Amino acid sequence: MENTFKNTMVGLLFLSPALITFGIFIAEPLVHAIVLIFTKYNVISPAKFVGMANIKTFFEDDRLRLIYWNTFKFVIILVPMHMIFGLLLAVGVTKVISNKWKYFYRTIFYFPVLVTTASVAIAWQFMFNYDFGVLNYILNLLGIDSINWLTSPTWVYLSVAIFSLWKFVGNGFLYYLIGLQAIPKTFYEAAEIDGATSVQSFFRITIPLLTPTIFFVFITTMIGAIQIFDEPYLITGGGPLDASRTITLYIYEVAFQNHEMGYASTLAVSLFLIILAVTIFQFKMSDKWVNYDNE
Template sequence: MNKRLYSKKKSDAVSGYLFLLPALLAFLLFIGAPMVITIVLSFFDYNMLQGSEWINFDNYIEFFKNPTSWQIIWNTFKLTLILVALHIVIALLLAFVIYKEKRGPVKYVYRTAVYLPSILTTASVAIAWYYMFNYDFGVFNWLLSQLGISGVKWLTSSSGVIVAICLFSLWKFVGTPFLYYLIGLQGIPDGYYEAAQIDGANKIQTFFHITLPMLTPTLFFVITITTINTFQIFDEPYIITNGGPGNASRTLALHVYEKAFKAYEMGYASSVSVVLFIIVLVITIILYSTQNKWVTYDVE
């Protein structure tokens, strides 16, 4: 009997690994192998036009010695902090308001309107927003002029470009965390709200003592995914501001692209990629290590 049970477990294990094999091979081919190659290249002075030379940690030393690198790192952190906060709060508010909407057709219209920008091509809408931010004939400065407010130099001032990128990113990508929140809200059992109503809890008390705690798994997922994605922000600064003015909106991902495909310094670009990977890895580990202190998984 034990041999038969052991044989069945072994057969199930083999079947499981066979099902995992395609995904594992895809991971090794498209993620694992490029990661190893990038780490190896980061120790080379590798120029696509001139060959390669082993230089140990010189690429990393050069990166951290350059004052511009620290500004680029700060730009990346600054955009991440602002955008993660905006996406978390505004997406939650939108999801909660639409979740409470009782009129079915109206709810579907609102839900579609919020999520639709997320499925549009970033490059195409970013070009449109680039013209909307124009100082002389952009729609944003025209709206400000109608209110008697002088125009803002959205794309030519160090503070304006950060605001421009955040506005565009919020409009473009808030639909994704919004959808996660909406699904999370729909998964909260109605019994909790009925019990709170019987106990006389008002709407604010219900939100902070029932809705928010029950939504913490979704909130944790949104924070993690949004943080990882925002640290790799590329499209917005590349298309809208091109990293300018100066280096005011240049991010690590944009810096990697410029060094790799404009300057052809693959070794240096690889070292910057490794730095970005380590930063994202450390932040992710910190988020996962703190989840047990505030995330509620037990809904019984």
């Protein structure tokens, strides 16, 4: 019993930095957000208790339905794009024989992740420009009419998706690359002896053994897509009108432009509950397709 207690204390001691960080930066703000749901607070004046008024506003907010729909569309577009292109890049780099070229490609594909989003967003705004943007110039050379990348409610999603893919595909790529390097080469050698083609090896060996990495990339990419902020904020500002406004942009607007902290907290907690529900559901479903045995 004494040894068990001692081991528990030692474990808690090692965990204390993480637990303290979690309490200060996650648990405590979450509790404050829940409390603010029942208040009217504009930062300047003291918080005033308003009961269920903010929750009632949440369910009556017609604009919120469009914004959540926009967020859902970004999830549907961005998650497959990041996962597929990241995997293709990782597979391509692993096929490179020279280690020097592998280091080169790894650096090239991951470098955009390290660059400040605000700085490269300015360059991409010029590239998307209708009159003198590079993308429309290329389309014109191909005989295709110019596209209103940033002002069309239809094309604005693709504009944000293209920028997001260029900027953040390196995250998924790096995780996939690490996962691919962890797969024993003996599996591929045995498959080659049995006469399996490279395509068969990819779908029968690579994909099943890479499912833990695929699951991790899927979860992190989905959470990032639900919380997408930088890309639409810097590229479109949420426009035209509310065509590309996401829930995080709406929370920012309500909290820091309208100074309605109570309603902003209601929106933030609703987003937290959605992400929590989606994550729990995905972990439950992962038991049916994720393979953690690669021996």
